[in-house]
Amino acid sequence: MIADLVIAVVFIGYAISVLMGFGTILTWVERKQAAVMSDRIGANRAYIRIPFTQVKLVWWGLFHGMADGLKMLLKEDFKPRTYDWYAYAVAPWVVFTPVLLVFAVIPFGGTITPARLWEPLAAVFGDKSWPMQIAPLDAGILIVFAFSGLTIIGAMLAGWSSSNKFSLLGALRAGSQMISYELVLGLTVLGLILVYGTVDLDAMVRHQSGTVLGFLPAWGIVYQPFAATLFLAAAIAENKRIPFDLPEAESELIAGYFTEYSAMKMGLFMFAEFIEIAIIGALFTTLFLGGYNLPFMSDAGFAFPGGATVAMPHGAVVVTQLATFLLKVFVVCSFQILIRWTLPRFRYDQVLTFAWKFMFPLALANLVVTALVVWWVGA
C-alpha cells in the first residue's frame, strides 16, 4: 500500500518535472530554432555574471527562459474592470490544468520492478512491478480527449470575461476552430483503435514493438501514415499555433482571447501552449512512433528481424525506455516548431473550410478504408 503511494508520487513528480522542463526549454528552442532557420544568431543576450568577476555565462541564451519567468512574476498584474471578475480569474487555470492532466494516461516507460534495479529496495517494494504510467486506465485515449475538451471552455471564458471586443472575437474564433479540429482529431485516432483493437495506450505501445512484413517496426505511422499526417495537422490547429493561430492573430486581434491578461496570468496561457506542444509530441510518439520503445525492442531486450536477440538487464531497459521517450517527444516538438516558422497564417474562412471540407472528409475516408481492410484481413 505504502509502496503504491511512493511509486505514484515518484511518477507524478517525474511527469510534472518533464512537462515543466519541456515548457521552459521549448520557449528557448522556439527562438533558437527560428534563428538557425533564418540564419541569425538568435537568443544570446541574457546571461549570468559570476559576482566580482567579468565572467559572463551565456550558454547559448539558455537563461532567456529564466528571464521570461522573472519578468512575468514581477510585472504588474493588471485587473481590467470586467462584468464577471470570477470568470476572468479562473479562466487561465481552466486552460492550464487539463493540459497537465492529459499526461496522466500516457505511458512514458515500460514496466519497472524496483527490486531488480537495486537489491535493498526489495524491503519496501517486494518483487512487485509497476507500469511506468501515472494512471494505467482501460479508457486511455478517451481520457485524453475528455481532458483536452476542457481547454476550449477556458479559452472562451477568458475572451468573454475580458470585456474587450478583440478578446471576444478571439474567443469566438478559438471556440469554432477548436471544436472543428477536435472532431478531425478524434476521427483520425479511430482508425488506429480499429487496427490495435484497444483504447488502452500502454497496450497500443506493446502492440507496436513487433514487426510488419518481417522487417519494418510495427509503428502506427507504418499502419496509418495518412492518419498520422492528419493527426499532427489537426493537433497543431487544436493548439492554435501558426499556421492556425487565428484566435490570437496579433496583426488583427492584438493577442486575441488573452489580450486583457498580464503578468503570470498571461504566462499561464503561454505556458499551457508550450506544454501542449510537448503533450502533442508525447501523444504522437505513443500512437504513431512506437512509444517508449526503440525499434524491435521490448521489455526483455531487442529481437531483431532475422532471429538475432539481445537480452538487456532491467536497469538498462528502464533507462533506455525513459530516454527514448524523451528523445522522440523532443523530435516531434522540434518538427512542430519547424512548421511554425515555415508556413504563413491562413485566413479565418480558410481555417474552417480546411477543417470541414478537406480534413474531415479525408479522415472519414481513412476510417472507412481502414475498417474495410481490417474486416477483410480479419475474414
Next chain:
Amino acid sequence: MSAFLAHLDTLLLWAFAGCAFVSAALMLVLRQPMRVAMALVSCMVFLGGVYGLLGLHFIAAFQVLIYVGAVMVFMVYAIMLLDPRDESAGEKYSKLLWPGIIGFALLAEALAVGYWNDLPHAPRGAAGEPFDLARFSQAFLSEYWLHFELTSVLLLAAVVAALAVIKENRRHDHG
C-alpha cells in the same frame, strides 16, 4: 497511515460526491447564466470523478467527453455570443419560486425513497472482474441500442418543443 490509505478511495469518493452536490446546488441558486454554466461544468467533472473511483473509467471519460466537451462547450459558446446581461439576474427570487420549491420537495422525496430501497450495484462479471469497455460495448450494441435510438428521438422532440415555447413567448412580446 495504512488505515488512512486503505480508506483513501472512500474518502475521495465522498469528497467528489460532496463537491458535485455543492456545484449542483450552486447551479440552481446562481443567477448569472455564465456562472450557472460553470457550476454545471464542475458538477459534471466531479461526477466523472465519482464514476472513475467506482472503477468505471470509461463512463467517467464519456461523462466528461460528452457532457463537458460537447454539450457544455456549446452552451458556453451560446452564452458568450448572446451575452445575456438582463436585469432579472439581480432579483432575489425567480417568478417561478413556488413551482421550484414543490419540484425540489418531490425530488427530495424520490431520492429518499431511492435511498431506503436498496440501490442497484455496479454490474460485475462472474469472476468479479470490473465492467470494462469491451463488456460495455457488447451490452450497449446488443441489448440497449434500441433504447439509445429512442432517447435520441425523444431529445429531438424536446428540441422542437423548446423552439415552440420560445416562439410562443416572442409572439406574446410583439403583441
